[in-house]
Each structure stands twice: as structure tokens, then as C-alpha cells.
Amino acid sequence: MPAGGAPAGTPNGRRAPVAVALDAPDTATALRWGRAVAPHVAVLKVGMELFYREGPAVVAALRAEGLLAAPEGRTGPAPAAPGLFLDLKLHDIPATVAGGVRSVAGLGPRFLTVHAAGGRAMIRAAVEEAAAASTGTPIAIAAVTVLTSLGEADLAAVGLAGPALDAARRLAALAVEAGATALVASPWEAEVLRNEVGKNVTLITPGVRSKGGERADQTRVATAEEALAAGADLVVMGRPITAAADPAAVAARLAATLNGVSRVADLR
Numbered sequence: 001m002p003a004g005g006a007p008a009g010t011p012n013g014r015r016a017p018v019a020v021a022l023d024a025p026d027t028a029t030a031l032r033w034g035r036a037v038a039p040h041v042a043v044l045k046v047g048m049e050l051f052y053r054e055g056p057a058v059v060a061a062l063r064a065e066g067l068l069a070a071p072e073g074r075t076g077p078a079p080a081a082p083g084l085f086l087d088l089k090l091h092d093i094p095a096t097v098a099g100g101v102r103s104v105a106g107l108g109p110r111f112l113t114v115h116a117a118g119g120r121a122m123i124r125a126a127v128e129e130a131a132a133a134s135t136g137t138p139i140a141i142a143a144v145t146v147l148t149s150l151g152e153a154d155l156a157a158v159g160l161a162g163p164a165l166d167a168a169r170r171l172a173a174l175a176v177e178a179g180a181t182a183l184v185a186s187p188w189e190a191e192v193l194r195n196e197v198g199k200n201v202t203l204i205t206p207g208v209r210s211k212g213g214e215r216a217d218q219t220r221v222a223t224a225e226e227a228l229a230a231g232a233d234l235v236v237m238g239r240p241i242t243a244a245a246d247p248a249a250v251a252a253r254l255a256a257t258l259n260g261v262s263r264v265a266d267l268r
């Protein structure tokens with residue numbers, strides 16, 4: 001049992017560097033999934049489907065059950081519960097984005113997403129507001145580079161100069177320069193981005209699937225092991241876990257497999 005009395009997610013007591021996307025239609029479903037996976041993973045992600053319907057109350061409900069760490073910060077060498085990844089993908093004029101950050105800062109997210117394509121001033125506004133409004137654990141502004149659902153033809157269709165790797169590099173550099181301390185990209189870009197932004201930026205990769213697994217709407221995909229080996233700190237997984245017959249078993253298996261692969265010991 002790790003210090004702090006947290007349940008052991010992996011054989012050595014570390015939580016796996018996985019953010020489970022709770023893309024649930026309601027709080028009851030999110031709580032059910034959260035109970036199943038929280039003992040095994042470092043982060044729970046609340047995104048637009050759940051947050052638009054349930055609002056801040058869903059975060060309070062997850063915390064009330066001990067499924068999310070308290071916003072005040074660490075209580076010991078091992079986190080008592082997963083951290084909150086609030087995935088709202090803010091993308092608007094700087095003042096509006098700053099207002100959005102201010103409105104959710106009290107929820108104590110460990111990560112909060114903005115679209116890097118919103119530009120330097122917007123990202124800087126988010127970063128500054130996050131620093132000013134944080135009430136506990138610092139909020140990392142995570143800039144989403146090129147969505148993992150997009151392929152090369154999609155980039156061309158929206159007028160984003162590709163290939164995806166170049167677009168991700170460009171957006172990552174801009175975001176880090178504007179103060180973002182986390183980046184979201186596909187596993188395909190992880191190695192290059194890691195080399196370019198250094199080790200102090202948290203690299204988050206969605207688009208994670210098992211070998212031959214159902215891609216659904218994802219395009220630039222790899223396995224969790226591949227993503228971590230390429231330099232990711234945290235992999236995001238939703239449906240491969242939450243749509244499984246037994247999400248707890250899938251999360252436990254994943255945690256056991258990833259134990260030892262991760263670069264960061266107790267991400268949260």
C-alpha cells in the first residue's frame with residue numbers, strides 16, 4: 001500500500017499514466033466508470049459531453065466519492081486519487097477564454113485544454129488566468145495541436161498546412177512559447193515533439209488503441225506502449241476502456257502492462 005493509503009493501481013503502487021475519458025451522458029454513468037478505473041489510473045478526463053450536461057456538479061460528485069484528488073494538491077508521495085483533466089478545448093478571443101478559465105479554475109483541474117489554433121495571445125491569456133485563479137495545485141494549460149481524428153486530407157480541407165507532423169510542430173512551438181506547459185498531440189508526433197520541447201512539457205497523447213482495435217473516429221493512432229515509448233507522459237483512452245464489458249478489468253490489465261514503461265512516476 002503506498003503512503004497516503006491510496007489503493008495500488010499497479011504492482012508497485014503507482015497509478016498508470018493513463019487519463020480515462022469519461023465521455024458519459026450523465027453523472028451516474030461517469031461515477032460508475034470512475035469507480036471502475038480510479039484505482040488504476042493517474043487521471044480522469046471530463047470533457048464536453050459530460051460537462052455541458054452536468055456542469056461543475058459532476059466534478060463535485062466524483063470528488064465526493066473520492067474518485068478525484070482534492071484540488072489543494074498532493075497529500076503524500078502517492079496521490080490519493082486521480083487528478084482532474086478538464087477537457088473543454090477552449091477556442092475564442094483571449095478575453096473570453098480567460099473568462100472561461102476563471103470560471104472553472106475553482107474546480108482544481110490538473111490539466112485544462114485550449115486549442116493551440118486559437119493563437120499566441122489566446123493561449124497566453126489562458127496561462128495567465130490559470131496562474132492567477134488557481135486555488136491549489138497549479139493548472140497546466142494543455143494546448144491541443146492537431147486533433148487525432150484528422151488525416152492529411154482533412155488538414156488540406158480545412159486549410160491547415162500539413163503534413164500533420166509539421167502542423168503539430170508549428171502549433172506546439174507556438175503554444176509553448178505562449179506559456180502552455182502541456183501539449184496534446186497524436187502518438188505519431190510524440191517523439192519529434194518530445195525532442196523539440198524538452199522534458200518539462202507534459203506530452204499527452206489521445207488516439208490510443210490496442211493493436212487491431214476498433215479505431216472508430218480516430219485516425220492517427222498507436223498503442224499505449226508505443227505512445228509512452230515515443231515520449232508521451234500521459235495517454236488518453238476512452239471507449240477502449242469505458243465501452244468494454246468490464247472497464248475495471250481492462251484498466252487493471254493496462255496498468256499492469258504499462259507499469260515500468262512510464263517516464264513520470266505519479267502524474268496527476
Ligand SMILES: O=C(O)c1cc(=O)[nH]c(=O)n1[C@@H]1O[C@H](COP(=O)(O)O)[C@@H](O)[C@H]1O
Pocket residue numbers: 021023047087113144146147148149184185206207208216218236237238239240
Ligand atoms: O483533447 C483531447 O483529449 C483529445 C484531443 C485529440 O486530438 N483527440 C482526442 O481524441 N481527444 C480526446 O480523447 C478522447 C479519446 O477517446 P477515445 O477515442 O474513446 O479513446 C476523447 O475524449 C477526445 O475528446
